[in-house]
Amino acid sequence: MVGMRDVAKKAGVSLSTVSLVVNGAGCVSDDMRERVAEAMRALNYVPNELARNLYHDRTNTVGVIVPTIRHPFFATLAAGLQRELSERGLRTMLCSTADSGTGEAEYVDMLRRHMMDGIVMAAHTEHAPDYWTSIGRPIVGFDCYLGEGIPSVGSDHEQGGRLIADLLIHNGSRHVAMVGGPCRQFHDLAQTPTGEVRQTESPGNTTFPTVRYYLTLERELQRAGIRCEYIEAGEVADFQGCATAMRELFDRFTDVDAVVSSDIGAACCVQEVFRRGMRVPQDVQVVAYDGTYLTDMAGLRLTAVCQDFDALAGTAVARMMDAIEGRPVDSAGDVIPVSLREADTTRR
Template identity: 60%
Template sequence: MVGMRDVAKQAGVSLSTVSLVVNNTGYVSDDMRAKVEAAMRELDYIPNELARNLYHNRTNTVGIIMPTIAHPFFATLTAALQREFASRGLKTLLCSTADTDTGESEYVGMLQRHMMDGIIMAAHTEHPADYWTAIRRPIVAFDRFLGAGVPTVHSDHEQGGRLVAQHLIRTGARHVVLAGGPRTQFADGTTFPTVRYHLTVERMLSEAGIACDYVEAGSVTDVTAHEAVARNIFERYSGVDAIVGADVVAAMALQEACRRGINVPRDLQIIAYDGTLITEIAGKRLTAVRQDFPALAAALANRMDDQIADEEASGRKPARTAKTDDADADESVIEEQVVPVAFIPGETTR
């Protein structure tokens, strides 16, 4: 097997010169570099990627922790992240916490042992905030707040709520049912920015004098339970004329309405929130608030790049507090990056 010593001998240079060329570190004259690269081609030398990564203290691998990839939202986001990181020359290692026995702790351990460069955390966690802030290695949160100094990326859920409410008010809705996560997530100090969408819809409909009820759609890891949720909405709220929920719930509501002979959208409007492929194949093209998955993936990758660069530049664990010109800034601030959403008209609203 050809090694760097063989390349050095072929090129007539020192082993250290070959190392500098292979690892792209330090100064090497153009003439020397050309000799080394020519020898590498002649010998068909393939650099040892593991050794090179160890030299740079990098693995070029980012861990992605999702609650499940059985749910279309997280499957779509995972695909977007893998494409985005691949375009940057990085590999991804997926952990689906509901679909494996190990959970996020194994990945955190790998991050602490420098077996990966960073983690995108998009799953629910039982760990307190100080668990995440104490790790002090590159971590970026998606759609949740992990603790002071850990940056988070999420869609503009308040904008999404406004778009939904404005449409329902404009089209004369009288009784709206919202389907979402556990209501306990709405408590003060919530770590879930998604509640802003529900709260915005509820506030705006209340101000407009429109009845609004909320039903819990269950865990995102139990997609099959959404059919029962949709059926329950019709059984509990006979006067409902608009249903708003994540794509799967909205699709199930459309199918249940068809089984009951309810005309959509004349008698019942349905609005999906996420905008995955489900909205195109539900039977009718669902009206949806679409989250921008490529933009979310790019924002998460940019934040990860910043974290890794800060760690490398400082030669120590990154502080990972919100960027500010104020030296006395409050370190409890959570840096948020908000990505706009879009209202996509379909065949299920007037």
């Protein structure tokens, strides 16, 4: 196997000169650099990437942790992150906690041992902030607060809640059901006897920021005198749980005239409404929250609050590069606006 010593001998230079050229470091004249490059070509020398990365204390690999890649939101997000990382010469190592069953501990351990340059944490975590801050390596939280000094990126979920509220109030809704994940996920929130969730502490630092759209929507609907319910569905990877929740919802509340849920929940709702011989939106308004490709594939084009995946992925990767390269971190976090896309009712 050809090594750097062989290249140095062929080029007539020192081993340290070859090392500087290979690693792109130090001051080497153009003539010397060309001699080394010519020797490498003549010998078909391939630099040892592992050794080069160790020289720079870089692996050029970033871990992305999501709950499951089966979910259209996280599949779309992961694709965007991989594209943005690739454009910066970085590889993506994907961890799906629900699908692998190992959780994030394995990846955190790899980060501690410098086997990757950083982690984008996009899965729900129950670890306390001091767990994440003690790692001391580049981490970016996506839609989660991980601790002081750790950058975070997410959508403006309070804006999303207001957009939905304005729409439903304008359309004359009287009884709205919000269908989402188990309330126990909101471990820094208190649950009332009726199942509603209330912020109890750290109003800016909830570990599950998407709950803000439920809270905002609930508040605005109650101000308008509109009845609302929060219905628990299964975990994020439990698609059947969404279908079951929708069936039980309409069995329990026959007067519900609007349902708000994730793209998957909204798609399940449309199917349940059709199964019962009702119409969307004439009998039941259905609003999806995420705006992935699934909102065009539910049997009709759904009204949706759309998260800006390009901006979310681009901002998360920009913050990761800041962390890797030691630039100052904005502790306030990045909040990306959402938009409301109403369905074309003329096609129904």
